[in-house]
Each structure stands twice: as structure tokens, then as C-alpha cells.
Amino acid sequence: MSVQTAARPGSAGASSPAKFRTTRLRPARIGRRSRRSLALTLLMGLVLLYSLAPLFWLLVNATKTQDGLLNSFGLWFDGDFALWDNIARTATYDGGIFLRWFANTVLYVVLGAGGATFLAVLGGYALAKFDFPGRKAVFAVVIGAVAIPGTALAVPTFLMFSQMGLTNTPWAVIIPSLISPFGLYLMWTFASEAIPTEIMESARIDGASEARTFFQVCLPLLTPGIVTVLLFTMVATWNNYFLPLIMLKNPDWYPLTLGLNAWNAQAATAGGEAIFNLVITGSLLTILPLIAAFLLLQRYWQSGLSAGSVKE
Amino acid sequence: MTMTSPQVAARAGAGAPAGQSSRRASRRSWAGWWFIGPFMAVFALVFLAPIAYSIYLSVFRNQLIGGTAFVGLDNYARALGDAQFWSALGRVSLFLAVQVPVMLFIALVVALALDSGRLYGRSFFRISIFLPYAVPAVVATLMWGFMYGTRFGLVGNINQAFGLNLPSPLSSELVLASIGNIVTWEFIGYNMLIFYSALTVIPKSLYEAAEIDGAGQLRVITAIKLPAIRGAIVVASIFSVIGSFQLFNEPSILKSLSPNTISTYFTPNLYAFSLSFSGQQYNYSATVAIIMGLITMAIAYAVQVRGMRKER
Numbered sequence: 001m002s003v004q005t006a007a008r009p010g011s012a013g014a015s016s017p018a019k020f021r022t023t024r025l026r027p028a029r030i031g032r033r034s035r036r037s038l039a040l041t042l043l044m045g046l047v048l049l050y051s052l053a054p055l056f057w058l059l060v061n062a063t064k065t066q067d068g069l070l071n072s073f074g075l076w077f078d079g080d081f082a083l084w085d086n087i088a089r090t091a092t093y094d095g096g097i098f099l100r101w102f103a104n105t106v107l108y109v110v111l112g113a114g115g116a117t118f119l120a121v122l123g124g125y126a127l128a129k130f131d132f133p134g135r136k137a138v139f140a141v142v143i144g145a146v147a148i149p150g151t152a153l154a155v156p157t158f159l160m161f162s163q164m165g166l167t168n169t170p171w172a173v174i175i176p177s178l179i180s181p182f183g184l185y186l187m188w189t190f191a192s193e194a195i196p197t198e199i200m201e202s203a204r205i206d207g208a209s210e211a212r213t214f215f216q217v218c219l220p221l222l223t224p225g226i227v228t229v230l231l232f233t234m235v236a237t238w239n240n241y242f243l244p245l246i247m248l249k250n251p252d253w254y255p256l257t258l259g260l261n262a263w264n265a266q267a268a269t270a271g272g273e274a275i276f277n278l279v280i281t282g283s284l285l286t287i288l289p290l291i292a293a294f295l296l297l298q299r300y301w302q303s304g305l306s307a308g309s310v311k312e
Numbered sequence: 313m314t315m316t317s318p319q320v321a322a323r324a325g326a327g328a329p330a331g332q333s334s335r336r337a338s339r340r341s342w343a344g345w346w347f348i349g350p351f352m353a354v355f356a357l358v359f360l361a362p363i364a365y366s367i368y369l370s371v372f373r374n375q376l377i378g379g380t381a382f383v384g385l386d387n388y389a390r391a392l393g394d395a396q397f398w399s400a401l402g403r404v405s406l407f408l409a410v411q412v413p414v415m416l417f418i419a420l421v422v423a424l425a426l427d428s429g430r431l432y433g434r435s436f437f438r439i440s441i442f443l444p445y446a447v448p449a450v451v452a453t454l455m456w457g458f459m460y461g462t463r464f465g466l467v468g469n470i471n472q473a474f475g476l477n478l479p480s481p482l483s484s485e486l487v488l489a490s491i492g493n494i495v496t497w498e499f500i501g502y503n504m505l506i507f508y509s510a511l512t513v514i515p516k517s518l519y520e521a522a523e524i525d526g527a528g529q530l531r532v533i534t535a536i537k538l539p540a541i542r543g544a545i546v547v548a549s550i551f552s553v554i555g556s557f558q559l560f561n562e563p564s565i566l567k568s569l570s571p572n573t574i575s576t577y578f579t580p581n582l583y584a585f586s587l588s589f590s591g592q593q594y595n596y597s598a599t600v601a602i603i604m605g606l607i608t609m610a611i612a613y614a615v616q617v618r619g620m621r622k623e624r
Contacts, residue, residue: 035430037428037430074465126344126345130343131344142355153358153362153366155601157358175358210346214347241449241565264454291443
């Protein structure tokens with residue numbers, strides 16, 4: 001549904017890995033402009049504080065027991081440091097269901113985001129490098145569909161899938177995740193700039209089939225674009241809530257997002273055990289992989305941002 | 313809110329060439345369909361078919377006697393006279409009018425500050441303010457929901473520490489503003505990236521010319537930077553309009569922390585969801601979703617027309 005991707009512009013022309021390195025070396029534009037301002041830094045510090053404070057709160061409170069949560073100040077640590085205990089309890093609560101949810105999420109990300117990236121790469125390559133009947137129609141339909149609110153499709157998709165017997169199975173989450181119109185758009189712009197037509201022509205003259213031309217000649221050139229599409233489809237799939245909420249009834253197939261919500265809702269039901277410390281610890285464990293991915297892959301997605309600036 | 317790609321948006325917004333006219337292997341043949349075919353097949357299944365089915369559903373009604381009957385536009389007439397639908401629409405319109413400008417303004421200021429080169433630790437600011445984008449809406453809402461709490465939340469702490477009696481952010485008067493805060497927190501960094509990547513592709517020669525003319529920072533911002541990224545601002549606004557009208561995750565999750573202040577028709581999406589999955593009124597639910605889709609597209613289109621006209 002609204003599984004869309006973000007990515008670096010094709011203009012990155014980042015076919016050459018050397019260009020990544022220019023990110024850090026971005027020169028100060030003009031001497032005068034590089035003067036640092038303490039006042040501006042402090043002002044932006046407020047926004048920084050706003051962005052990080054809730055994450056700090058999450059980290060601090062993941063170290064508290066259920067009692068500690070209720071009886072200590074929210075933005076600082078309690079006497080007991082219960083983080084490891086909380087993690088152990090999160091992993092084992094209710095027969096280790098959290099680990100099951102984690103595995104489900106990984107499954108949805110690998111098949112959903114991986115599949116979405118694969119389809120977007122193939123399709124983007126076709127749009128960029130082939131003149132085929134219906135090419136313009138394909139473009140118009142896909143771009144038009146982006147404007148349709150994803151949730152408008154939810155009910156009919158659910159009814160269709162339920163008639164096909166797909167609801168309450170992983171496929172109900174994976175199949176809609178396979179379409180990323182923005183991934184397609186990105187790969188299209190990327191492929192049209194990263195693959196010289198001459199290379200394809202000479203591969204064909206040498207007798208290579210279309211499939212071989214794609215996999216052996218063109219695919220390696222697309223790697224930087226593929227990594228970025230993959231990163232952002234991963235985020236979309238990992239964070240997906242609405243689609244699984246509609247499609248899945250059986251907690252065994254929940255992704256982490258639905259599972260955490262179910263744990264949270266448990267306290268509100270009659271006789272339900274309040275396990276807010278586990279909800280908080282589980283939330284922390286849920287966001288860590290993505291934050292790690294963004295930090296580790298910074299050079300990929302941030303080089304896309306400044307790539308334009310080295311052009312002039 | 314949906315997740316779309318900041319950089320692609322920036323690129324589209326900056327009016328960069330989409331690569332359409334780039335060199336293609338010129339042979340017109342069906343070969344391209346081998347590559348675009350898989351994407352289009354899945355696309356037809358998860359986009360085109362549900363849209364068609366949705367329209368089909370909206371002109372029928374499930375009756376107690378006689379099963380499903382064709383009712384023409386009756387469902388649409390019913391929606392237009394439905395006080396709950398209008399209340400939901402009014403609420404998201406208010407949300408749109410207040411939250412979106414605040415969020416986009418902060419994002420724009422941060423992007424300009426980053427681009428000015430006058431910050432200490434610029435890359436730390438950039439990555440930190442972007443991080444909330446990697447946090448799932450579920451976790452963001454649970455986190456803020458706990459902090460809002462008057463029991464073990466920060467609001468409770470503050471009341472205790474200072475003997476105050478701050479109103480609960482989850483009370484019916486404040487809950488919409490509280491949701492606005494969560495959405496702002498999630499998407500400032502994302503919109504900041506849209507603006508920032510548009511700013512980085514402004515040709516440096518413009519700044520040099522401005523410096524020769526003796527233009528100050530403020531003048532550079534108003535005369536060069538803002539006009540240059542107008543397209544990106546329009547794109548970010550359109551995404552925010554779509555996101556506001558689709559508001560679902562945050563109120564739906566907060567509902568378990570604050571069941572009495574968030575009704576089943578709090579937003580149009582929540583209403584459509586409740587109609588389907590609690591009320592089994594699939595036909596009417598599809599109608600509400602279609603109307604919201606049409607309104608969203610109309611307003612997104614109006615924003616685009618207005619944004620582009622100003623450019624002249």
C-alpha cells in the first residue's frame with residue numbers, strides 16, 4: 001500500500017564509488033559563509049533536544065521495573081537497573097512470542113522489501129532503457145496511483161484477499177508490500193543515468209541475451225541505487241502497521257508493531273496483566289535495528305543528498 | 313502518515329529532469345515487458361483491482377432481506393448527510409490547517425540552518441533530527457502516549473514536582489494537539505531532508521553573484537533559496553495533506569491509552585476502518601474511503617496548481 005521509498009537522486013550519477021567520498025569533503029562554499037554561529041547552533045539545539053528526548057526517555061525507561069516506571073522521574077534512571085532483566089523477560093514472556101514477532105518482521109522485510117526492490121529495479125530498468133508498446137501508459141498509471149490514499153485501498157484489498165483465502169497468512173502482508181511506486185521512479189531515473197546505452201549495445205552485438213545483459217552488465221552499475229531503495233523499503237515494511245492490522249488476526253503472524261500494540265492494549269482489558277516495562281523494552285528493541293541501519297549506511301543515503309552539490 | 317522519499321521528492325520538486333528523454337536503446341520492441349511485466353502484474357493485483365472493486369462496492373448495499381442490491385449513488389448521498397463523517401473530516405481539516413504549517417516551518421528553518429554552514433556539528437544535527445523517521449508510528453505513539461500520562465508520564469512527574477495540576481494531554485480538548493505533536497515529531501526530520509536536498513542542488517554561482525552584490529544572509533534566503541526550493545515546498549505540502557487526511561495510526565493506537573477521548577469516527581480513516589471491521593458495513597465503508605480519496609486528490613491538486621502558479 002503506501003510502501004514508498006526514498007532515495008538518492010539519479011543525478012548522483014554515483015556509478016563511480018569514488019563520488020561517495022566527496023560527501024565529507026564538501027568544501028565550504030564561500031569563506032564568509034562558513035563562519036559558525038553559536039546562537040544558531042543553540043537554537044537548533046532545541047529542535048535536536050525535541051527529536052532526541054523521547055528516544056532518551058525510551059532508553060531510560062527500558063531500564064526500569066514496572067514499579068520503577070510508576071515511582072521514579074521519567075527522564076532519569078531509577079535505582080534498580082533492570083534493563084537486562086527486562087530484555088530477558090521481553091524475550092521469554094508468553095512463550096517467547098516477542099521473538100516470533102521479531103522473526104515475522106524479518107520475514108516480511110526480507111520478502112516484502114527485498115521483492116519490492118527487485119520488482120522496482122527490473123521495472124525501472126525497463127522504463128529507462130527500453131522503448132516498448134504501452135510504456136507511456138505504464139508511467140501514467142503508476143504515477144496516478146501514487147496519489148491515491150493507501151488506506152482507500154485497504155478495505156477492498158482485504159475483501160479480495162479474504163475471498164482468495166490469503167488473509168491471516170504472511171502473504172497478505174507481503175504481497176501488497178511488493179509494490180513501491182517511488183522505488184520504481186527512483187530506479188528509473190537512476191538507471192537512465194547510470195547505464196550507458198552503448199554498453200548494452202555492445203553486449204548485444206557480442207550475442208548476449210537480454211537477461212544476461214541485465215544481470216551481468218547492467219545490474220552491477222545499479223548497485224548504489226539498489227542499496228538506497230532497499231534501505232527505504234525496509235523502513236516502510238518494518239514500520240508497517242495498518243496493513244497487518246487489517247489482514248492478520250492470529251498473533252502468531254503479527255509483526256513487532258502489532259505485537260507491541262497488543263501488549264499495550266492488554267493492560268486495558270479486564271484481568272490483563274500490565275506489562276508496560278515490557279512494552280517499553282520491546283519498543284526499544286524494535287527501533288534499534290533500523291537506527292543502526294541508518295547510522296551504518298549513512299554514507300549511502302547522505303551522499304545522495306550532497307551529490308548534487310558537487311556538480312557545480 | 314505515509315512514508316515517501318525525501319530525496320525523490322526534492323528532486324521532483326527541484327524540477328530536475330526525470331530522465332525521460334535520456335538515451336534509450338532505441339529498438340521499439342516487446343522486450344521491455346520482460347522487465348516491467350512482473351511489477352505491473354503485482355501492481356494490477358494490489359492497486360488496480362482494489363480500486364475497481366472499491367467503486368463496485370460503493371454502488372451496492374447489503375440488505376437484511378434480499379442480499380446485495382444495486383443502489384446507485386445512495387451510499388454517496390448517505391455519506392454527504394452523515395454527521396459523523398463531517399465531524400471526522402472537520403477534525404482532520406483543523407489538524408491540517410495547524411499541524412502542517414508548524415511542522416513544515418520548523419523543518420524549513422532547520423534545513424536552512426544546516427545549509428547555511430553556520431552550525432557546529434552539522435552532520436550530527438542532520439542525522440539526529442532525521443532519526444525519528446526510522447521510528448515506527450506505533451513506537452512513537454506509545455512513547456509519547458506514556459510520556460503524556462499523568463500517572464508515570466512526564467506530565468505526572470511535572471505535576472508532582474511542582475505541585476501543578478497540568479491538564480492531561482489526552483483529555484478531549486487536548487488530544488488532537490497531542491496527536492499533532494507526535495506527527496510533528498515523526499516528520500520534521502523527513503521534511504527537513506526534502507528541503508535540505510533541494511537546497512544542496514542550488515548552483516553555487518548564484519551565491520557568489522549574491523555576495524558580489526553585497527546581499528546578506530536573509531536576502532540570500534528570500535531571494536535565492538526560497539524561490540529555488542518552491543517546488544520542494546509544494547511537494548512536501550502535498551505529502552503532508554495526504555498524510556493528514558489519512559491520519560489513522562496515531563489516534564488508533566492512542567485509543568488504547570485513552571479510550572474515552574478518541575471516538576470511532578475520530579478521523580475519516582478510523583471511521584472507514586470501524587465501519588468495515590466492527591460494523592461489517594463494507595459497502596458504506598468503501599464509499600467513505602472513495603470520497604476521502606477524491607477530496608485528498610482534489611486538495612493535493614489545488615496545492616500543486618497554486619504552488620506552481622505563484623512561481624511566475
